[in-house]
Amino acid sequence: MPIDFDATLWIIVAGATMLGVxxxxxxxxxxxxxxxxxxxSLAHAALPGVCIAFVVTGSKSPVPLxxxxxxxxxxxxxxxxxVVRTTRVKEDGAMGIVLSTFFGVGIVLLTxxxxxxxxxxxxxxxxxxxxxxxxxxxxxVRMAILGVLVLAAVVVFYKEFQLITFxxxxxxxxxxxxxxxEIGLTTLLVLVVxxxxxxxxxxxxxxxxxxxxxxxxxxxxxxxxxLVLAAVIGGGSGAIGVLASAASQGIPTGPTIVLCSTALxxxxxxxxxxxxIVQAWYGDRRLRRRIRHENLLKDIYSFxxxxxxxxxxxxxxxxxxxxxxxxxxxxxxxxxxxxxxxVELDGDALxxxxxxxxxxxxxxxxxxxxxxxxxxxxxxxxxxVHRDAEAMEHVxxxxxxxxxxxxxxxxxxxPHGRPIPRPNAGDEAAR
Amino acid sequence: xxxxxxxxxxxxxxxxxxTVAYRTKxxxxxxDVALPEGRLIAIVGPNGAGKSTLLKAILGLVPAVTGWVKVxxxxxxxxxxxxxxxxxxxxVDWDFPTTALDVVTMGLYGRLGWFRxxxxxxxxxxxxxxxxxxxxxxxxxxxxxxxxxxQQRVFLARALAQDARLYLMDEPFAGIDVTTERAVLGLLQGxxxxxxxVVAVHHDLQTVADYFDHVVLLNMHLVDSGPVETxxxxxxxxRTYGGRLTALSNAAEALLERxxxxxxx
Numbered sequence: 171m172p173i174d175f176d177a178t179l180w181i182i183v184a185g186a187t188m189l190g191v192x193x194x195x196x197x198x199x200x201x202x203x204x205x206x207x208x209x210x211s212l213a214h215a216a217l218p219g220v221c222i223a224f225v226v227t228g229s230k231s232p233v234p235l236x237x238x239x240x241x242x243x244x245x246x247x248x249x250x251x252x253v254v255r256t257t258r259v260k261e262d263g264a265m266g267i268v269l270s271t272f273f274g275v276g277i278v279l280l281t282x283x284x285x286x287x288x289x290x291x292x293x294x295x296x297x298x299x300x301x302x303x304x305x306x307x308x309x310x311v312r313m314a315i316l317g318v319l320v321l322a323a324v325v326v327f328y329k330e331f332q333l334i335t336f337x338x339x340x341x342x343x344x345x346x347x348x349x350x351x352e353i354g355l356t357t358l359l360v361l362v363v364x365x366x367x368x369x370x371x372x373x374x375x376x377x378x379x380x381x382x383x384x385x386x387x388x389x390x391x392x393x394x395x396x397l398v399l400a401a402v403i404g405g406g407s408g409a410i411g412v413l414a415s416a417a418s419q420g421i422p423t424g425p426t427i428v429l430c431s432t433a434l435x436x437x438x439x440x441x442x443x444x445x446x447i448v449q450a451w452y453g454d455r456r457l458r459r460r461i462r463h464e465n466l467l468k469d470i471y472s473f474x475x476x477x478x479x480x481x482x483x484x485x486x487x488x489x490x491x492x493x494x495x496x497x498x499x500x501x502x503x504x505x506x507x508x509x510x511x512x513v514e515l516d517g518d519a520l521x522x523x524x525x526x527x528x529x530x531x532x533x534x535x536x537x538x539x540x541x542x543x544x545x546x547x548x549x550x551x552x553x554x555v556h557r558d559a560e561a562m563e564h565v566x567x568x569x570x571x572x573x574x575x576x577x578x579x580x581x582x583x584x585p586h587g588r589p590i591p592r593p594n595a596g597d598e599a600a601r
Numbered sequence: 602x603x604x605x606x607x608x609x610x611x612x613x614x615x616x617x618x619x620t621v622a623y624r625t626k627x628x629x630x631x632x633d634v635a636l637p638e639g640r641l642i643a644i645v646g647p648n649g650a651g652k653s654t655l656l657k658a659i660l661g662l663v664p665a666v667t668g669w670v671k672v673x674x675x676x677x678x679x680x681x682x683x684x685x686x687x688x689x690x691x692x693v694d695w696d697f698p699t700t701a702l703d704v705v706t707m708g709l710y711g712r713l714g715w716f717r718x719x720x721x722x723x724x725x726x727x728x729x730x731x732x733x734x735x736x737x738x739x740x741x742x743x744x745x746x747x748x749x750x751x752q753q754r755v756f757l758a759r760a761l762a763q764d765a766r767l768y769l770m771d772e773p774f775a776g777i778d779v780t781t782e783r784a785v786l787g788l789l790q791g792x793x794x795x796x797x798x799v800v801a802v803h804h805d806l807q808t809v810a811d812y813f814d815h816v817v818l819l820n821m822h823l824v825d826s827g828p829v830e831t832x833x834x835x836x837x838x839x840r841t842y843g844g845r846l847t848a849l850s851n852a853a854e855a856l857l858e859r860x861x862x863x864x865x866x
């Protein structure tokens with residue numbers, strides 16, 4: 171059923187946006203209370219209710235159908251509770267059983283209705299994947315009423331909802347009626363699911379609840395902001411989804427809305443600060459680079475130390491022999507270090523600059539102090555400490571290093587008898 | 602904040618014939634105990650002895666099969682505002698989107714009641730509580746970025762913000778570093794010295810005699826309850842832990858020898 175870009179379209183956009191906003195807000199609480207699967211079970215369990223309501227009333231109008239959905243959804247969730255209470259089946263197992271059974275019954279009823287005369291016109295098919303084109307002004311009014319109810323409840327009871335979600339026992343200890351508040355939140359969840367069935371469908375309604383919430387969580391560490399962001403992401407996905415679905419002539423609305431919010435979720439998982447994959451990856455890459463640079467400085471230093479001559483340059487083959495590294499990779503690192511004036515090229519060999527030597531000494535100092543610390547304070551045998559120190563030398567902070575130095579009484583040699591370099595007076599200025 | 606709390610003659614907590622069961626499995630049997638006001642009180646017993654359950658039963662968080670609990674002579678519901686609860690640190694999701702200051706502010710929700718929001722005054726109170734436990738600089742940290750010891754301090758600060766007269770704490774010393782343990786102990790002793798009562802589930806038998814004034818020995822039933830000097834004996838510990846661990850009886854002996862070094866205010 172293609173949509174025309176006219177007044178009806180904007181009604182539909184308004185409906186989908188509204189659904190996205192309240193789905194996002196209620197979804198945050200569902201996510202934090204680990205009730206994501208409950209929402210999904212509810213939605214699937216609603217399908218036979220829709221079908222039975224249609225058979226009983228013979229009406230295509232949404233109010234009886236949604237009432238049927240509500241009854242079946244609530245029955246389904248009560249059945250989940252009953253299974254958990256009376257059998258040894260755990261909650262996720264119970265949800266899986268109830269969800270698939272109700273959904274199976276729903277599909278059987280749906281097929282039977284559609285094969286009856288006139289059944290094709292029932293529009294029940296749309297409850298599977300949602301068809302926003304079927305939304306009427308009165309449906310949108312219904313959504314708006316629910317929207318106001320949800321937002322008002324969350325605003326008025328924000329601190330109570332926050333507390334029972336974070337710390338249920340504590341909330342009960344100060345006298346909050348935890349059961350009642352939980353029932354309130356779950357009721358709102360049920361209502362959002364039922365009202366969303368027409369637009370997004372039973373299969374995908376869970377995405378309007380969970381996807382915006384997960385995406386919002388990526389960007390903020392405050393519950394209030396998470397709620398606002400989830401509302402924006404959910405609402406935006408709803409609007410864009412309807413418009414894209416309208417323009418494409420025939421792609422169901424539900425999947426389109428879901429794909430929009432999934433795209434936003436993907437961007438959030440990748441690019442959000444602190445929690446994003448890209449930042450973590452970039453941080454890892456920088457650390458690995460620094461480790462390679464520090465290792466090269468240390469390697470050059472080790473030749474100077476062995477020869478007691480830091481002025482004599484170290485050749486490529488000598489350096490390549492140490493860690494079995496290729497000439498190309500080594501050259502790239504050497505260029506990086508030269509740009510920072512830590513090494514200089516002498517013909518076809520490398521030499522540390524004064525700053526480079528100090529940088530290398532700092533790394534060597536951390537390595538040897540850590541070895542000494544492990545042997546003296548943690549009682550690790552001296553032939554076991556090298557590998558550990560190889561890692562610690564790159565991550566130990568300067569302050570921690572000096573504390574260890576003081577703790578060990580400013581030692582001059584490591585467990586293997588090698589000298590521990592001491593930063594000289596000009597050290598701070600050189601950094 | 603209220604000044605010195607009014608005195609009552611009733612014990613801080615009185616438990617009478619309390620039996621608690623999870624479904625059909627009894628966890629606590631016929632507990633009769635009275636806990637005096639103004640003391641540091643440890644609840645000690647093996648795993649599964651019902652220590653946390655006893656706290657929760659006092660708070661009305663788990664239903665009693667039989668028996669009753671009175672707090673300062675009244676049912677708990679009438680004394681809520683006198684009581685601060687510190688749940689086990691592991692009982693909440695520390696990745697919850699909130700800051701340390703927000704968590705401490707939750708300690709004032711009981712006083713705020715419905716429909717009122719915390720304002721600048723309340724946030725100042727919460728900040729002062731954070732300062733009392735020595736982590737005022739972490740107020741704006743997301744709680745997952747806190748160490749275990751810092752999380753425990755935040756939980757304690759939330760209870761302090763309540764300015765209660767009786768504190769019920771579930772393992773306040775579990776999983777924290779030595780520095781935090783010292784700080785927490787100092788805090789609890791400070792509360793005791795100001796006439797407050799602290800009841801804490803405690804795991805470390807080595808420190809019971811040093812840290813606490815009064816001990817409740819529990820193993821599904823009440824083994825004994827009383828001042829540490831007379832109650833925390835090898836005999837009682839053997840009865841509490843079933844005598845199955847000789848290592849424990851040795852620990853008890855070691856503790857008896859250490860008795861003279863008990864609390865210094």
